[in-house]
Structures are given as C-alpha cells and as structure tokens.
Amino acid sequence: MTAPLRRTPLHALHVELGARLVPFAGYEMPVQYQGIIAEHNHARTKAVLFDVSHMGQARLPIEASAALERLVVADLAGLQAGKVRYSVLTNAEGGIIDDLMIVQCGSYLWLIVNASRKDVDFAHIAAHLPAGQALTPQPDLALLALQGPAAADVLKRFAPAAKLMLFMTTETLRIGDVKCAVCRSGYTGEDGFEISVPADQAEALARMLLDEPEVMPAGLGARDTLRLEAGLCLYGHEIDETTTPIEAGLAWTIQRRRREEGGFLGDKTILRQLVEGPARRRVGIRFEGRAAARTDAPIVDSAGRTIGTITSGSFSPTLQAAIAMGYVSTESSQPGTPVAALVRGKPVPGEVVPLPFVPHRYAKP
Structure with missing residues (x-):
C-alpha cells in the first residue's frame, strides 16, 4: 500500500x-486556485504567494562547512554571513544528487533542498560528516515564497528592511508579529522572497500577505x-544523478577556487x-x-536524426509560444540551430534559443 x-x-x-x-513529492499540494495562466500572469505583473513548505530545511553548524564543501561544488569558505549560494550535491561520477540553496547565517548554514530528495540529501550529508558534527532537519518550519515585481513593496509594509535586501541575501525579519x-x-x-516561518505561525503569515491587494495565491x-520561462532546472527533469553540472549549464555554480582546487565528489569528471x-x-x-512538446519527446535535427530529448515543455503564457528545455548533442546546441520535437510521432519544428526565455528581474545592485 502507498x-x-x-x-x-x-x-x-x-x-x-x-x-x-x-499529489506531489509525497505531499498533497495545490496545483492551482484560479487557473495556471491567471496565476502565472499575476506573478509577472504583481505578486503571488506559493506554499513551498514541502521542501526540506536543515541546519548545519558552521564548523561543518569544510565537510559540506566535499559534497558540493560551491566555495563555502568564501561565502560571507548574510549571503545565499545556489549549488549542487554531486556523486562520485559527477552526477547531480540534488540542487540546493545554502544560506550563511553566521554560526550555522541553513540548507533548503527539494522535497522529492530531502531524505536522500539529508542521509547523504549526514553520512559524510565527521564525529561531533550533525545535520539537524527542521520539520517544524514552513516555507512561503512571495514572488513578483510587487513583492518588495508588499513585504516592506510589514518589515521595512526587506526593501533594502539584495538578491541572494538573507535577513532575520519580523513580519507583523512573526519572526x-x-x-x-x-x-x-x-524578484521575490522565500520566507522560513515556524509551522504554527505559517497560516497567520500567509493570510497577512494574501490580504494585500497585489497578492494572490498560486500553485505548482x-x-x-514560471521557472521554465526563467530557464531554471527541475530535479528529475533537467538534472539528476546521470547529469553533470556542465551538461546542465550550471558551470557558473563552480567558483574559481573550486575550479582550481577541486576537492568535491566527481571533480575529475566535472573539471x-x-x-x-x-x-x-x-x-x-x-x-x-502553439503545440507543446512534453518530457521525453525525442529531438531531431534537420535531417531527422535523433539528437536529444525534451526534459520540460509547455505553452508560455508570457511569450504566447510553445517552449521547452532539453538536452542535445553539443554540435547541435548553438542558438539558431533548427530542430524539431516529435509530438505523437509528428515533427514540430523549432529552433535552439538562448536561456532564459524571459529575462530575469532580480534585485541586484
């Protein structure tokens, strides 16, 4: 029985x-409220609130940074307090066990991992820690994501310091009465914020944010x-244990020191x-x-030869066009290359284009 x-x-x-x-990753999750396109467009013009509490959160003492560095490609020694770094856990072959956010909180690292992989990730990390260092999962925390161009204006009404934050930084803020x-x-x-909140205060916080006129709830x-238009990877689609960060276009996650020194699982293959x-x-x-090619659809070149596979595909509400991400042979990966995806056995023509499909609008200096 399941x-x-x-x-x-x-x-x-x-x-x-x-x-x-x-059902999603073992949880009962909202896929939509008023409709996917309405929620998507609201995120692009105002702000939406996602419940992402199914994701895994954990704390790791700062003394364990060196041990974690052997498992991820990121430079953690150079990560300053108050900063956030996106990285990947790798295996001995260079494949991606998961992607994750690593937050430097001074005395500890705060890790945010995918819901479908949190048990695997936490066991993997714990198994590689030296005696006396422990990973502490935080199942008593919820996680909300307030996203969209109006997100900062909304959040500053409750926590004025939020407006001063920059992309990939962290702060402890009191939002209303909730720390x-x-x-x-x-x-x-x-632009937007991911907010970790005690589980017993999550509903009060969500209601507070949803009461603001710019904010509507949004589902998976x-x-x-949105993430497809932004060219962002989804575990089990664009990344998995058979995919390396270089194949996935994530070479930028490997900072200079790690490129020079290695010292992480799979470093020989990746470097x-x-x-x-x-x-x-x-x-x-x-x-x-407007026909969208879906996951696992074959990609063929102009001669009809199979050169790759679609990993994610959808109709883009922003571009009003069918878009997809996938893997193709390197010689067919240049923007402008004509390709086709086989949808129900019939070729749907298209071309390789740069990622992201829709420019990012993060709060950078």
Missing part, C-alpha cells in the same frame, strides 16, 4: 481558498511555467568537462505554433 500523502501547515487554507490539490528568516530569492525569475502549475566540453548540453527551444 503511504498516505503528507500535508503542509497551510493545507486547511488551501482548501478554504478552493485549491485543486494533487522569520527571509532570503531574497525564488524560482520564478522575478504556475510555479512550473575535465569544464575544459574539454561535454558531449551534450541543456538548451532552450522555441517552437513554431
């Missing part, structure tokens, strides 16, 4: 708001179309690909017409 679906601290609120709930750990980051390509459907190039690369594809 295990019963878990629920986040906002489950009752989702039901009250009329969400359509679906929260806040990162200026997100998974939409828009809009989150997926070799960094110099020589991989045999395949993640690309964006924009198709003619």
